[in-house]
Amino acid sequence: MESKNAKIVTCVAPVNIAVIKYWGKLDEELLIPLNDSLSGTLSTDFMRAKTTIMVSPTLQENKFWLNGKEQSFDNKRLDNCLKEIKRRANQELPILNWKLSICSENNFPTAAGLASSAAGYACLVSALAILYDIEGDISSIARRGSGSACRSMYGGWVHWCKGIKEDGLDSIAKQIAPASHWPEMRVLILVVSDGKKKYGSTEGMKRGVETSELITYRAQYVVPKRIEDISEAIKKRDFNTFAQITMQDSNQMHAICLDTYPPCVYMTNVSHAIAGLVHAYNSYKGSNKVAYTFDAGPNACLYLLEPEVEEFVSIVNYVFPPSDPQGYFQGMPLSMKDIPQDIKLSLDLERHQVGSLKSIIHTKIGEGPQIISDSTCHLLNDLGVPKQTP
Amino acid sequence: MESKNAKIVTCVAPVNIAVIKYWGKLDEELLIPLNDSLSGTLSTDFMRAKTTIMVSPTLQENKFWLNGKEQSFDNKRLDNCLKEIKRRANQELPILNWKLSICSENNFPTAAGLASSAAGYACLVSALAILYDIEGDISSIARRGSGSACRSMYGGWVHWCKGIKEDGLDSIAKQIAPASHWPEMRVLILVVSDGKKKYGSTEGMKRGVETSELITYRAQYVVPKRIEDISEAIKKRDFNTFAQITMQDSNQMHAICLDTYPPCVYMTNVSHAIAGLVHAYNSYKGSNKVAYTFDAGPNACLYLLEPEVEEFVSIVNYVFPPSDPQGYFQGMPLSMKDIPQDIKLSLDLERHQVGSLKSIIHTKIGEGPQIISDSTCHLLNDLGVPKQTP
Incomplete structure (x- = not known):
């Protein structure tokens, strides 16, 4: 049973493959790129990150598991995403003070050597945005986790505009065509x-x-x-x-x-x-x-x-x-x-x-991040602990 | 015995290895490069082209052998070098109307895959310049055979200046330091x-x-x-x-x-x-x-x-x-x-x-092209025919 006020959400998010490459940062801290890039988003049917996040007053500390292994929560990129989410949230939300359990896994073929961080951060930020009721563009938040993650926030064909603002808030992704535009x-x-x-x-x-x-x-x-x-x-x-x-x-x-x-x-x-x-x-x-x-x-x-x-x-x-x-x-x-x-x-x-x-x-080519509403698919149990460890 | 008026000369010329690369032509016909380049000239002790040229009133036709195989004389790059040599020669020289026998060979290790045309054309042009008494810079003539051949016209460290003239006459090589400058x-x-x-x-x-x-x-x-x-x-x-x-x-x-x-x-x-x-x-x-x-x-x-x-x-x-x-x-x-x-x-x-x-x-690092004065080293006999065929 979930704790009365706990919130839990599970998302999946796709990998994207750039056709105009992101290579080089203008700002190493904000992950603002030297140039625009453009990618196709791949179907989550075969390759995807999946993330469950629980936020609850009963959690004693922040925890993070990736592919079955517990990770340190002291991770700058994760921290940047969380900070930005909390900054944009309604500051009266009680959950802002609660601890989080995050559990994420990729289903990519082992040792495929495929970049997983884009899908991973897109998934994380999608789930956080739901938990904290964030509105408006969130691709710039995913960007803080991994630059190209912002492109995984949309399906189909996605253009990451480098933007011109120093704070990077206009360095965001935009869909230029949906997956259905070029179905073959x-x-x-x-x-x-x-x-x-x-x-x-x-x-x-x-x-x-x-x-x-x-x-x-x-x-x-x-x-x-x-x-x-x-x-x-x-x-x-x-x-x-x-x-x-x-x-x-x-x-x-x-x-x-x-x-x-x-x-x-x-x-x-x-x-x-x-x-x-x-x-x-x-x-x-x-x-x-x-x-x-x-x-x-x-x-x-x-x-x-x-x-x-x-x-x-x-x-x-x-x-x-x-x-x-x-x-x-x-x-x-x-x-x-x-x-x-x-x-x-x-x-x-x-x-x-x-x-x-x-x-x-x-x-x-496929869709962007999706919420998984079937609660049996959560990666965390009611206590905020991974259901399975490999 | 040589025919009374025949002239014969044998040269060797070195390979060069660029440290600033020649890559791209401004003029495909004149072999004017997009940019300057710079190379070290390698010793002819181990790797060299060797060319013997005979010019004689008794020769019936122009002939050219490379590494023991007769080649067509109808070769644009060879032709460009010859034309430029003859243009610069004293126009009263009787040999201008005589036919040539050219025999050239490289001693590079078989299948080493090392560019031989630079040494080959440097050697050809060096020998021709002696036969036709050409004075002044001849690196721009070697360039007409193979761009980088102009750098093999000098020993030590050589700078090929791309030049600014449309006719390429200032696209020449210059020695910036002799081989002895950096003996180690x-x-x-x-x-x-x-x-x-x-x-x-x-x-x-x-x-x-x-x-x-x-x-x-x-x-x-x-x-x-x-x-x-x-x-x-x-x-x-x-x-x-x-x-x-x-x-x-x-x-x-x-x-x-x-x-x-x-x-x-x-x-x-x-x-x-x-x-x-x-x-x-x-x-x-x-x-x-x-x-x-x-x-x-x-x-x-x-x-x-x-x-x-x-x-x-x-x-x-x-x-x-x-x-x-x-x-x-x-x-x-x-x-x-x-x-x-x-x-x-x-x-x-x-x-x-x-x-x-x-x-x-x-x-x-070694010297530029050299004349071989020992007549037993000629690759052609008195009739203008290669001494050995492999």
């Missing part, structure tokens, strides 16, 4: 096997701002035009243009990483081989049918339309043979077909080592 | 095993100029300052600064390649692992002791001072174990030592697959 859009995430530890995006961006001589030019002169052009392409559902800008911007982000000193290298030989395969396929098809984009890691995120999925994934499967088919394909169902002989010849397909890819996730 | 400077070329065919630098540059949004900014704002700073560092023999600028400029060239559409990727996982090892070593040493630079391929060229060679090459040999030691080490003698345990631990040395490197060439 699919996403394939090719998880690249790579054991090496890498520098995180926070560190890479910071070093980039400090040492790259090209990053400012990119932020000031290249990105604004690309944001405009790709927004237009999305509105018109012009995949060819959308794909070209997406690939160019991914490459430019990694160019900036290489121009950083010492350089940050996230893409591997396999990442580049995937990019090469996409260019060869598009060239064979006579226009762009697939677009790749890479974040701060070796995994490829591919945008493509539904009619292209079967053929392209069959080619990927031929070029990068899986080692263990168990759990290799995840997400929406995938079917394979024989690759036409002329494609094999024209693309000069060369097979890579078995196991170069770890898994393939098939998903689509 | 050594070069290690780590030849990376990589079977893949790559796009050449000509194609990569052209596509870069057409599609990279960052290349112009680099050429206009980044390079001029770097040329100034690295020239100063060379003059002062300030290795720490020299190394930082060298590595930054190599990385920026490859950043531009990645910003090209579709991207040009020359560096492999092994190339990046070498760069990472250099940064780890420098960090351990507290200042830059080794500098890497990469051209349009996966091979690393390392600049370092003599006292550092033994230790660093021992580390390289540990991290990248050779598969077949036969012919693996080339050039100047190399000795190895045990790697101190604290280096192994501090650098977190991880061993790569046996055979990741194909060979290591140890060389130094």
Whole structure:
């Protein structure tokens, strides 16, 4: 039984994949970016963060569990989000003085190396906003947790405007088109096997701002035009243009990483081989049918339309043979077909080592954060303690 | 016996390794670069082009052999060099109307993947200039054969000024310091095993100029300052600064390649692992002791001072174990030592697959093109025919 006045809420929130990249902060504390960015929000059917928050007068202390492990509550980013939520709340709410239990988990495939902080902070802030009755834009609050989390606050296609205010209150996300606008859009995430530890995006961006001589030019002169052009392409559902800008911007982000000193290298030989395969396929098809984009890691995120999925994934499967088919394909169902002989010849397909890819996730564009009203889905019991520990 | 009026000359010319990269042409026909560049000239003791040219009234047609194979004389770059030589010659010279036999060979390790055209055209133009008695700067003639060939016209440290004239006559190389200025400077070329065919630098540059949004900014704002700073560092023999600028400029060239559409990727996982090892070593040493630079391929060229060679090459040999030691080490003698345990631990040395490197060439900074006066060294016999065919 819940304590009489306790409040509990559970939300899920999506991952987003940027097509115009956020790379570099103008303000390290407020997480104001150097440039605007734009992303597609992925369906929560297959990849999502889930967070339950209880606020209750009976809780003795603030507690926070992530993926089954208790974390320190002394976390600056979490603290910034909470402070901003409480600042915006009605100051007469009694719950402002109560302690919180927060329990969060991601259902991403283990070791997929996919950024979870965007979904995580979007989920946290969505749940907090409900508990504390916050109105108006809350994407700028999610931004305080993890920059790109603000883009996970909306479904469909989302534009994060860097804003011009010093306090960052206008550095917010806006939906430019809902998921339903381009229903054929699919996403394939090719998880690249790579054991090496890498520098995180926070560190890479910071070093980039400090040492790259090209990053400012990119932020000031290249990105604004690309944001405009790709927004237009999305509105018109012009995949060819959308794909070209997406690939160019991914490459430019990694160019900036290489121009950083010492350089940050996230893409591997396999990442580049995937990019090469996409260019060869598009060239064979006579226009762009697939677009790749890479974040701060070796995994490829591919945008493509539904009619292209079967053929392209069959080619990927031929070029990068899986080692263990168990759990290799995840997400929406995938079917394979024989690759036409002329494609094999024209693309000069060369097979890579078995196991170069770890898994393939098939998903689509989806909705923003959602409240889960079914109380059996809460991650916390009535005492504010996680129901399950792994 | 030579024909009475025939003239024959043999030259050798060096390879050069840029520390500020030439990447992008302002004029595709005249080979005028987008930006200045700067290089070290390598000793001809180990790597050189050698060219013999005979000009004789008895020759029936122009002939050209390269590495033992006859080539078509109908070669635009060769033609441009020849035309410019003849234009500058005393127009009363009878040899202007005679035919030529040209025989050229490189002694670079087979399949080293090292650019040979710079040494080749420097050698060709040096020999032609002697035959036709050309005076004044001839680096702008070598440039017409292969842009970076102009830098191989001088020994030591060489600055190619892009010039401002439309005809390119002031796009010439100048020595900023002779080889003797920094006698401890050594070069290690780590030849990376990589079977893949790559796009050449000509194609990569052209596509870069057409599609990279960052290349112009680099050429206009980044390079001029770097040329100034690295020239100063060379003059002062300030290795720490020299190394930082060298590595930054190599990385920026490859950043531009990645910003090209579709991207040009020359560096492999092994190339990046070498760069990472250099940064780890420098960090351990507290200042830059080794500098890497990469051209349009996966091979690393390392600049370092003599006292550092033994230790660093021992580390390289540990991290990248050779598969077949036969012919693996080339050039100047190399000795190895045990790697101190604290280096192994501090650098977190991880061993790569046996055979990741194909060979290591140890060389130094050297002189410009030289005439070989010993007539037994000519590559052509008295009839203008190659003495040996392989």
